[in-house]
Amino acid sequence: MTDLSLKITAKSIPHSVWSADWLRTAEKQAADDLGLTLYELMQRAGAAAFNLARELYPQSQHWLVACGHGNNGGDGYVVARLAQAVGIQVTLLALESNKPLPEEAACARDAWLDAAGVIHAPEHTWPNDIDLVIDAVLGIGLNNAPRDTAAQLIEKCNQHAAPVIALDIPSGLLAETGVTPGAVINASHTLTFITLKPGLLTGKARDVVGELHFHALGLEAWLQGQTAPITRVDSAQLASWLPPRKATSHKGNNGRLVLIGGDHGTAGAIRMAGEAALRAGAGLVRVLTRAENVAPLLTARPELMVQELSPQSLDDSLEWADVVVIGPGLGQQEWGKKALQKVENSRKPMLWDADALNLLAINPDKRQNRVITPHPGEAARLLNCSVSQIESDRLLSADRLVKRYGGIVVLKGACTVVASQNGECALIDVGNAGMGSGGMGDVLSGIIGALLAQKLTPYDAACAGCVAHGAAADVLARRFGTRGMLASDLLSTLYLFVNPDLNSKEND
Incomplete structure (x- = not known):
């Protein structure tokens, strides 16, 4: 029966x-x-x-x-x-x-x-x-x-x-x-x-x-x-990655992060990445960018340390930082290329996004200390194939990217895929259609960079960062809908998920 x-x-x-x-x-x-x-x-x-x-x-x-x-x-x-x-x-x-x-x-x-x-x-x-x-x-x-x-x-x-x-x-x-x-x-x-x-x-x-x-x-x-x-990852797992901070913690042991980008006309990208890193808990965040962006960024977010990108400031920052993020608004001209050429020699944990990935597609290399965060178009360039081929099997595409470029791959999209060369694979089961707008990737780069600076492993930082990012957007979608959501809006709800011990009613 x-x-x-x-x-x-x-x-x-x-x-x-x-x-x-x-x-x-x-x-x-x-x-x-x-x-x-x-x-x-x-x-x-x-x-x-x-x-x-x-x-x-x-x-x-x-x-x-x-x-x-x-x-x-x-x-x-x-x-x-x-x-x-x-x-x-x-x-x-x-x-x-x-x-x-x-x-x-x-x-x-x-x-x-x-x-x-x-x-x-x-x-x-x-x-x-x-x-x-x-x-x-x-x-x-x-x-x-x-x-x-x-x-x-x-x-x-x-x-x-x-x-x-x-x-x-x-x-x-x-x-x-x-x-x-x-x-x-x-x-x-x-x-x-x-x-x-x-x-x-x-x-x-x-x-x-x-x-x-x-x-x-x-x-x-x-x-x-x-x-x-394969692991399905959602906000329920955040507490295992992000325990409450000790009462004696200070900015020095919450990590030093440098972000590099913001070519002419793209100061917004590096500002969003920098502010997201602060909101995700990095102790100190330095931004290297074009000279014209320094004053506006300091005015908008005085907690950021902002300098003009130069050979000397880059050398100093690479020595100072625990983690490096490069790509938001970087561009593909000589200014960005030279910065990337110097960054790629660093052995510190790093994240490459946006134009850093487009430059990587031109001069590919494989390294284990790097997180890359391509959207399907960037992934297609990295694998020299079409976007439809990427989307025809997203798990296979993430695996191909890991085998080609090493480290950790975050293949963004509806249910982002995170893969490591060790065979770990996660499907990020948060996020919504409101995230289909400019700047979302810049915010994600800042979040993952901040979690790397707080000593999460690259794979855990990628998973936790993607979850916090998408879950913050889900709160906004429930409140206001998906149409008209801005990347910077996530900064108002991100704290709910990088502090999972809050037991907020909004973090169900």
Whole structure:
């Protein structure tokens, strides 16, 4: 009998992320180890989805369940049977195929038919009173665009006014990469099973997943014995990186940071990076920039130490600083090139961003003491490929960047990827569309630089900096929306996340 007591833990999204390829093998191994059949796991998945649908839409009376010709469709048959059993009207559409259904899905279909369920063809006319759609068309095994019949069914689901709950993954979204090569379900909610998959977080995921829910189907204890290759990172982990400061701490032991940039017309970039570094807790921040920028920067933010960039001031600053950040507003002319040539000889921890990355693409090198923070366009230049190639597999792109350039890579975008040459990989599960405006990268550079100066390891500084950056933007988005958000606005909420011990109500 299906266990209807399986509860949805909608807010308990795990921090471990697994490859869909790994899961297909591990699911059978886990079932064998626990004395379960794969059909029993399918029944658990269907029960979990049924419970979630009832919890989210308790007034819904007529469900349309769209089933594919695989095990994802089998989950849909289970949901349909359970819904019908409690008096909900169910219209079930199923894709046809010349191939037999997998064994577990065939059992679920037969149970639906034995319960007097009816299976309609995909082109069946939808009843007028459908108030909830269950997407069980395509699952995590998809690796290309949905075929015509599936694509037509997906589009029909999207065109209907009823909310959609996707089972395991929205149909048409690739589980490994988050790419959408063709038609894809625009889900209101997605309930994923057993493990998180990368494609639910990165790529186009945020456009189509809706609110993400998770259920381990009773395999939690078994999974604890496995080591995940990817970590989902959010503000819950900040406290482990940023403990409260000792009462006797002072500016000297909070780190000395030098930032280099701000060519003609780009003083704003280096100012935002410098101020973000102060707000993220660096003890002393020095800015080297064009002479014309010195007075305006000192006037705007007197806590910064601002000097004209010259051979002497650069030599002195590289000797003085614990950490170096170069790139915001640097430009690609001789002024910036000469500064970068001197900085690249330093063995101190450093971060390269913006034009420093464009110059690096021209003269590539590999080093372990550097964090690079490319957006997809800069990443494409660094790897001599197209932006679409970068976005087609963001995890692979980050790995290629690490292998080519060393150190730590922060591949920015919707769900930023952080990767190290040691094989560590994190998906940064914060941030929002309001961050698509100028200066956001400059602020991030300052934050990560400040955390490096406070003695976090480069990988931890990159992860913590990205989380604090995105979480600060999320507070603003909740208060004011995403349109019109400015990079400098983040400085008003950043303190909530670089001081995670505050227990602010805004840092949920």
